[in-house]
Amino acid sequence: MLSKLWKRQAPQMVGIDIGSHEIKAILLSQTADGYKIVSHAAVPVKKGAVNDHEIRDVDAVVESLRQIKRILPKSAKFAAVAVSGSAVMTKVIYMDASLSEAEMESQIEIEADNLIPYSLDEVSIDFETLNVNSTDPTKVDVLLSACRTENIDGRVDVLDDINLESKVVDVEGYALGRAYEIVEAQLPDGAEGKVVALVDIGANITTFAVVENGETSFVREQAFGGEQFTQSILSFYGMSHEQAEKSKLEGDLPRNYMFEVLSPFQTQLLQQIKRTLQIYCTSSGKDKVDHIILCGGTSKLEGMANLLTNELGVHTIIADPFQGCLHADDEVKSQLQPDIGKYMIACGLALRSYSQWRT
Numbered sequence: 001m002l003s004k005l006w007k008r009q010a011p012q013m014v015g016i017d018i019g020s021h022e023i024k025a026i027l028l029s030q031t032a033d034g035y036k037i038v039s040h041a042a043v044p045v046k047k048g049a050v051n052d053h054e055i056r057d058v059d060a061v062v063e064s065l066r067q068i069k070r071i072l073p074k075s076a077k078f079a080a081v082a083v084s085g086s087a088v089m090t091k092v093i094y095m096d097a098s099l100s101e102a103e104m105e106s107q108i109e110i111e112a113d114n115l116i117p118y119s120l121d122e123v124s125i126d127f128e129t130l131n132v133n134s135t136d137p138t139k140v141d142v143l144l145s146a147c148r149t150e151n152i153d154g155r156v157d158v159l160d161d162i163n164l165e166s167k168v169v170d171v172e173g174y175a176l177g178r179a180y181e182i183v184e185a186q187l188p189d190g191a192e193g194k195v196v197a198l199v200d201i202g203a204n205i206t207t208f209a210v211v212e213n214g215e216t217s218f219v220r221e222q223a224f225g226g227e228q229f230t231q232s233i234l235s236f237y238g239m240s241h242e243q244a245e246k247s248k249l250e251g252d253l254p255r256n257y258m259f260e261v262l263s264p265f266q267t268q269l270l271q272q273i274k275r276t277l278q279i280y281c282t283s284s285g286k287d288k289v290d291h292i293i294l295c296g297g298t299s300k301l302e303g304m305a306n307l308l309t310n311e312l313g314v315h316t317i318i319a320d321p322f323q324g325c326l327h328a329d330d331e332v333k334s335q336l337q338p339d340i341g342k343y344m345i346a347c348g349l350a351l352r353s354y355s356q357w358r359t
Helices: 058-071 101-115 149-160 172-182 226-237 241-250 257-284 304-312 330-354
Strands: 013-018 022-031 034-044 078-083 088-096 123-132 139-148 165-171 195-201 206-212 215-222 291-295 315-318
Touching: 013 058, 013 149, 013 172, 013 330, 022 058, 022 330, 034 058, 034 330, 058 149, 078 149, 078 172, 078 330, 088 101, 101 123, 101 139, 123 149, 139 149, 139 165, 149 165, 165 172, 165 330, 172 195, 172 206, 172 215, 172 291, 172 330, 195 257, 195 330, 206 257, 215 257, 226 241, 226 257, 257 304, 291 304, 291 330, 304 315
Parallel strands: 013 078, 078 165, 195 291, 291 315
Antiparallel strands: 013 022, 022 034, 088 139, 123 139, 195 206, 206 215
16 A cells, blocks of 8 residues: 555655655755755656656666766655556545545445456555545545556555655656645645646656646646657757757757747747636636646747647746745756756655645
């Protein structure tokens, strides 16, 4: 059971986001007006070492994690990590509000066989009580999460190899939704209580989390990201993968690349986002979301926020937690400012150090 990893008193945990392109880590301390970055690191991971959310090359991932561990304070002992992809299933179910947590756990274990499309021997299950059900106050909404145990073990084991104990194994979409806390102040006055979609555009996966009244109500992933953009540059201009990645990051591309490569990629990305928001609206009965916050390594592509605002009619911004309630020493802030948006999932994981825990 995932719940075995959860304790009542939360220790300070490093949030570690194991991506297919790089591994990001961040350690936060709580302050009177938010959170402060204690330590951070982003280390590339060997191409193909993490594929479709699975760790395929353990040695390569451990080597990248060792580099991260050397950067972190020696006092860092615990970590929060996330799973995602097709091996993860989340579902909101309804249960009697009168049930105790132990009774809920017993009932969920009985019913899980009908809810989960895997053998129960192969999965780890956890649940979290959300809110009183909006249509029946005698019921509560309960978030059921299930993941193939081998995916959890893969992440726990590589962290064990660098002497970090995995206190929390979360789901990426919910970690992203939790990070809304540190960017909420970026939104205009009157945004409280509105529906906000966070869209994390990674190398191969775009992760969506819709937050309503501070709770993550919808998560989804699309197999689309910045790697497709890199591949377009690579094939269009006959570059190697390393050259294409370097040119993309440094903006050193032919003058007409905006028309030849950037615009088609942005159109594809727009369609991915549009499709996912339509799925959310259909499932929730909402007409649209009120705001979109873009984050992840590909989110700062030129004109992306304006394109979404104009095409979807939804106010869209780029995540900048430093405009929210995330703080850092001046040197760290100036170093991280251009790329802070790619740490959103890692921040959401690190915030588990300061959230409610249950036994």
